[in-house]
Every structure is written in C-alpha cells, then in structure tokens.
Amino acid sequence: GDSVTQMEGPVTLSEEACLTINCTYTATGYPSLFWYVQYPGEGLQLLLKATKADDKGSNKGFEATYRKETTSFHLEKGSVQVSDSAVYFCALRMWGNSGGSNYKLTFGKGTLLTVNP
Amino acid sequence: NAGVTQTPKFRVLKTGQSMTLLCAQDMNHEYMYWYRQDPGMGLRLIHYSVGEGTTAKGEVPDGYNVSRLKKQNFLLGLESAAPSQTSVYFCASSFSGGKYEQYFGPGTRLTVT
Numbered sequence: 001g002d003s004v005t006q007m008e009g010p011v012t013l014s015e016e017a018c019l020t021i022n023c024t025y026t027a028t029g030y031p032s033l034f035w036y037v038q039y040p041g042e043g044l045q046l047l048l049k050a051t052k053a054d055d056k057g058s059n060k061g062f063e064a065t066y067r068k069e070t071t072s073f074h075l076e077k078g079s080v081q082v083s084d085s086a087v088y089f090c091a092l093r094m095w096g097n098s099g100g101s102n103y104k105l106t107f108g109k110g111t112l113l114t115v116n117p
Numbered sequence: 118n119a120g121v122t123q124t125p126k127f128r129v130l131k132t133g134q135s136m137t138l139l140c141a142q143d144m145n146h147e148y149m150y151w152y153r154q155d156p157g158m159g160l161r162l163i164h165y166s167v168g169e170g171t172t173a174k175g176e177v178p179d180g181y182n183v184s185r186l187k188k189q190n191f192l193l194g195l196e197s198a199a200p201s202q203t204s205v206y207f208c209a210s211s212f213s214g215g216k217y218e219q220y221f222g223p224g225t226r227l228t229v230t
Contacts, residue, residue, distance in 0.1 A: 044221040105162075109159040
C-alpha cells in the first residue's frame with residue numbers, strides 16, 4: 001500500500017539555522033504531496049503542496065520539490081524562527097478513483113521541530 | 118467563515134460510557150473524515166464520508182460509529198469507551214479527492230479511565 005516515511009525527530013535548531021526534514025514515499029501511481037504543520041495544542045494546517053512531478057510548493061519561507069525520480073518531497077527552510085517550532089507531517093493523496101483510494105490522506109509519523117532563540 | 122469546528126474540546130469518560138463527537142464545516146465540502154492521533158503513530162483514519170448520507174471505514178474503525186445526516190455535519194460515536202480509545206481526535210473536510218487538501222478542526226482530547 002501507499003506509505004510515507006519521514007525523518008524522525010526531534011530536531012532542535014538555533015534561530016536562523018537551515019532546516020531540512022526528509023520525506024520519501026511509496027505509491028502505486030502519481031500522488032499529490034503535502035506538508036502539514038501542527039502548532040502546540042492546535043489542529044493541522046496545510047503548509048504547502050505539490051500536485052505533480054517537479055512542482056515546487058512554497059509558503060512562509062518553506063519549500064519542497066516533488067521529485068518523482070527519488071520519490072521524495074523534502075521540506076526546507078533557509079532560516080528558521082522560534083515561531084516555526086511545531087510538528088511537521090508529510091502526507092500523500094492519490095489522484096483518480098483507483099479503488100476509491102483518492103479519499104485517503106496517508107501521513108508520515110511527524111517530526112517535532114524545536115527552534116531555540 | 119469558521120472552517121471546521123469540533124465539539125467538545127476535552128472529555129473524560131469512564132470505561133463503558135458512550136459519547137458523540139460533533140464535527141461541523143461551513144465550506145460546503147463533500148468529503149469529511151475522522152482521524153485519531155496517538156504519540157509516535159501519526160494520524161490514522163477512523164471513518165470517512167464522501168457525501169451526505171454515506172459513510173465508510175478507514176484504517177482503524179473498530180469501536181466507533183459515524184453518521185452524516187447533513188452535509189455540514191459528521192458525528193463520531195463511541196458506544197462503549199475503552200482505555201485504548203484515549204487519544205486526540207481530529208475531524209477534517211475537503212472538496213473531493215486528489216489534489217485538494219484537507220482542512221482540519223482543532224481536535225478533541227478524549228481520556229478514557
């Protein structure tokens with residue numbers, strides 16, 4: 001079945017450091033890829049997405065590029081802030097009606113990021 | 118536009134008690150979902166609905182029932198709560214599938230003693 005593997009945390013960085021959170025996927029087809037962020041005590045919010053190969057999603061200084069050849073969607077930010085401290089989830093969702101599976105969002109286990117001042 | 122709201126925010130149940138969690142969305146989304154989030158497990162899909170009057174099982178449906186009598190509401194029921202159902206429950210909604218993202222509610226923290 002479809003699956004998402006992301007870098008396990010926790011990740012602790014100093015403010016203004018560079019961030020990379022690795023995410024790779026396994027899917028029988030061509031998924032859409034997402035990064036969600038969960039701030040302490042809150043629900044998940046969409047951070048960025050990419051719907052086809054070579055697309056780059058970006059938002060709030062974060063970027064991720066859909067790499068079909070390496071089945072990856074790594075999250076990057078050049079300079080993190082204390083306010084970026086959160087749990088980050090990589091997820092995929094299939095197109096079309098392949099057995100009705102297009103409803104399902106498959107999540108990685110999440111990566112806790114803590115940014116210290 | 119409130120997005121996705123969940124009621125209640127917190128609840129403590131004794132083993133064997135029942136309860137219903139309510140999810141409401143005002144975005145006219147067709148699809149709605151219930152997830153549970155447990156430490157180290159990510160989010161796991163309990164049940165979902167692709168339209169008013171329809172429901173289907175997700176990955177971990179045992180011990181839960183759902184109903185979608187109105188398009189904007191999706192109810193999750195626990196008939197006889199067990200300690201293994203202690204979790205944070207999230208509701209989500211979306212326009213159909215594929216490229217459309219899911220919008221999440223703020224969560225319900227349930228403890229079963």
